[in-house]
Amino acid sequence: KAGVTQTPRYLIKTRGQQVTLSCSPISGHRSVSWYQQTPGQGLQFLFEYFSETQRNKGNFPGRFSGRQFSNSRSEMNVSTLELGDSALYLCASSLLAGDSYEQYFGPGTRLTVT
Amino acid sequence: GDSVTQMEGPVTLSEEAFLTINCTYTATGYPSLFWYVQYPGEGLQLLLKATKADDKGSNKGFEATYRKETTSFHLEKGSVQVSDSAVYFCALRGSGNTPLVFGKGTRLSVIA
Numbered sequence: 750k751a752g753v754t755q756t757p758r759y760l761i762k763t764r765g766q767q768v769t770l771s772c773s774p775i776s777g778h779r780s781v782s783w784y785q786q787t788p789g790q791g792l793q794f795l796f797e798y799f800s801e802t803q804r805n806k807g808n809f810p811g812r813f814s815g816r817q818f819s820n821s822r823s824e825m826n827v828s829t830l831e832l833g834d835s836a837l838y839l840c841a842s843s844l845l846a847g848d849s850y851e852q853y854f855g856p857g858t859r860l861t862v863t
Numbered sequence: 864g865d866s867v868t869q870m871e872g873p874v875t876l877s878e879e880a881f882l883t884i885n886c887t888y889t890a891t892g893y894p895s896l897f898w899y900v901q902y903p904g905e906g907l908q909l910l911l912k913a914t915k916a917d918d919k920g921s922n923k924g925f926e927a928t929y930r931k932e933t934t935s936f937h938l939e940k941g942s943v944q945v946s947d948s949a950v951y952f953c954a955l956r957g958s959g960n961t962p963l964v965f966g967k968g969t970r971l972s973v974i975a
Contacts, residue, residue: 792963794962794964797962805960805961807962839907846960847959848957852909855906856904857906
């Protein structure tokens with residue numbers, strides 16, 4: 750069974766631009782979570798989606814948004830990029846939502862903002 | 864809120880040495896505890912987990928025991944290999960609709 754895939758793997762953007770990252774969960778998985786990883790802050794939770802509904806949201810500004818489609822694929826969008834948004838963005842999928850279900854992580858998208 | 868504290872790295876060991884990476888947590892209720900590993904250029908992989916007090920998680924020679932009295936979940940391995948070089952993250956997840964909370968990560972380098 751294929752793992753979680755994220756596209757693109759690497760991205761370079763300029764301050765003020767916006768970016769969309771994509772995540773395809775493991776087949777059959779219906780929950781997708783997003784995390785931001787930076788050297789300074791470590792891994793921080795962005796949001797979780799299940800059945801096209803946002804179930805949980807981390808403490809990030811409104812410039813960060815996401816959505817989930819009926820096929821469980823998810824996208825996250827960052828508008829008006831800042832230098833501090835440079836990070837590895839990780840997507841994780843699980844069969845269902847909730848703490849009983851293991852999260853499987855993708856390889857991440859490395860975003861560099863210049 | 865919930866938080867995880869793990870020892871700062873980097874940790875450098877010789878092959879076949881004993882490994883301990885300390886992890887303590889603060890949480891309400893009874894969280895599940897995890898260790899994840901991240902190899903260079905890859906995402907996180909679940910290494911082991913424990914869901915209740917005194918549970919021992921184990922995988923690939925790594926072990927960790929859920930100690931509620933000391934709020935700890937230290938990672939141990941009796942004999943590390945060069946292939947164990949990676950970043951290790953301790954994490955917890957509370958009951959209900961709560962996300963994973965990660966520690967800062969500990970980089971392990973094993974030299975031959």
